[in-house]
Amino acid sequence: xxxxxxxxxxxxxxxxxxxxxxxxxxxxxxxxxxxxxxxxxxxxxxxxxxxxxxxxxxxxxxxxxxxxxxxxxxxxxxxxxxxxxxxxxxxxxxxxxxxxxxxxxxxxxxxxxxxxxxxxxxxxxxxxxxxxxxxxxxxxxxxxxxxxxxxxxxxxxxxxxxxxxxxxxxxxxxxxxxxxxxxxxxxxxxxxxxxxxxxxxxxxxxxxxxxxxxxxxxxxxxxxxxxxxxxxxxxxxxxxxxxxxxxxxxxxxxxxxxxxxxxxxxxxx
Numbered sequence: 001x002x003x004x005x006x007x008x009x010x011x012x013x014x015x016x017x018x019x020x021x022x023x024x025x026x027x028x029x030x031x032x033x034x035x036x037x038x039x040x041x042x043x044x045x046x047x048x049x050x051x052x053x054x055x056x057x058x059x060x061x062x063x064x065x066x067x068x069x070x071x072x073x074x075x076x077x078x079x080x081x082x083x084x085x086x087x088x089x090x091x092x093x094x095x096x097x098x099x100x101x102x103x104x105x106x107x108x109x110x111x112x113x114x115x116x117x118x119x120x121x122x123x124x125x126x127x128x129x130x131x132x133x134x135x136x137x138x139x140x141x142x143x144x145x146x147x148x149x150x151x152x153x154x155x156x157x158x159x160x161x162x163x164x165x166x167x168x169x170x171x172x173x174x175x176x177x178x179x180x181x182x183x184x185x186x187x188x189x190x191x192x193x194x195x196x197x198x199x200x201x202x203x204x205x206x207x208x209x210x211x212x213x214x215x216x217x218x219x220x221x222x223x224x225x226x227x228x229x230x231x232x233x234x235x236x237x238x239x240x241x242x243x244x245x246x247x248x249x250x251x252x253x254x255x256x257x258x259x260x261x262x263x264x265x266x267x268x269x
Contacts, residue, residue, distance in 0.1 A: 027176050027210040033186045033203055035125060040191040040198035041097040044125040049151055051205055062143040062241040064120035067113040073135040075109040090135025093119045094192045096126035107193050120237060128155060130194045131224055131232030138223040140166060146216040147239035150206040155190055157183040157202030160230035165211045166219040173212030178204060216242045
């Protein structure tokens with residue numbers, strides 16, 4: 001019986017691994033964005049997200065901590081251009097016309113990784129990364145701690161965003177290509193410095209299974225490729241934090257101690 005059980009477990013494990021390695025089909029899930037603020041030009045603060053029967057408060061979300069830019073089509077200045085009307089280049093920092101910013105400089109056309117991380121790392125949904133339509137970028141985005149579900153927002157609901165899990169600096173699992181067919185309305189609109197009117201914001205949730213990985217991750221590679229016809233995404237990202245290993249270990253030790261104490265109490269004297 002033990003041999004049969006081991007054999008069955010091996011089959012289940014193999015099937016699970018094959019499922020994780022298979023190309024993702026119709027990736028993503030819907031979630032509700034909970035926020036404060038209704039001025040498309042002002043601050044819109046993320047309070048949390050809700051999916052299924054679960055609510056995740058903003059305090060239980062992990063935000064972007066560091067960004068390593070691997071590629072970013074540079075801006076090519078033209079005569080008469082101003083900082084906000086040049087449509088060349090790729091990813092730049094952006095915010096609502098009247099929204100606060102995480103640093104003194106905003107609307108940076110050729111941002112550093114530190115500047116990108118600052119705009120992605122806030123709870124202000126009106127601090128985003130704006131991408132010009134024909135531009136291309138690739139960046140490695142690390143969260144403040146290990147995460148499971150990924151939550152993405154995209155201004156305009158009509159752009160292409162590519163994401164893949166990272167193990168160190170190596171991509172693993174599925175490369176997901178999200179486009180206009182994936183974005184669902186997030187319930188609010190924003191009007192940022194790089195556009196002339198309010199646009200609806202879309203959202204989509206991505207699970208570890210969608211990414212083709214079986215354990216919590218700490219980083220993603222996010223990209224768009226104008227040469228492949230991608231329309232540049234204007235996006236924000238956050239993720240559901242998972243307990244730190246030492247927290248889980250402490251919890252396990254605590255439960256183990258309670259069980260041991262109960263057993264000692266039940267032993268005959």
